[in-house]
Amino acid sequence: EAEVAQSPRYKITEKSQAVAFWCDPISGHATLYWYRQILGQGPELLVQFQDESVVDDSQLPKDRFSAERLKGVDSTLKIQPAELGDSAMYLCASSSLDRGNEQFFGPGTRLTVL
C-alpha cells in the first residue's frame, strides 16, 4: 500500500537556525496536514491544505513557521528561527474524500533544538 513519505527522519539543530521538513503525500490525496506532537501528547494540527490552498492554519505560529504546497502535491514546513520549545515530532498526513477523513500519517521528523 502507498505511504506518506517524510524527510529527514531526524534533525538536530541549534536555536535560531532555520529548519525545513518535506512531505510527499499518497498519490491522489488532495488534503495534506502538518501536525506537531510533543512527547506524551496527541498530535496538534498546525496547517491543513486542500490541493495548494491553506484551509486552516489557525494554530500555526506564523511569526516563525511557514508552510507551502505549491503544486498541490508535496509540501514543505519551515521554522525560522528555531526555538528550544520547537523540539517535537512533526507529522505529515494526507487523506482523500473517498476514504472519508481517514488520515494516513508519515513516519514523522523528530526535531531536537539545542
Place this chain on the structure above:
Amino acid sequence: SQKIEQNSEALNIQEGKTATLTCNYTNYSPAYLQWYRQDPGRGPVFLLLIRENEKEKRKERLKVTFDTTLKQSLFHITASQPADSATYLCALADSSYKLIFGSGTRLLVRP
C-alpha cells in the same frame, strides 16, 4: 474550552483478556470519532471511525462504542495479544472535519 480526556496511566493486562480504553470529551459536538494506534517513533495508524448517529462499530477484534449523551467512547480489543501493545489515540472531528486528538493511552499486553 474543548477537552478530550484519555487515561494517562498505562493499561496493563494479561494476554487473552479484553482491553477497554476510554475517551471522554467536554464542550464538543463531534460529527464523528476516530481511533488510531501509534507505536514508539512512528506515525499514528487509523483503526476505526464511528459517526455521531452510530452506537457501535466492529472490525475483527476491535469494537468501538460512542455515547453522545455521556460524551464518551469506549475502545475494546478482545483476545488481546502482546502485539497489541501500543499507544491508542482517540480523535474527534466537528463539522469542519478538523481532528482534535486526545493524549493517548498506552496499552501493555503481558504474554
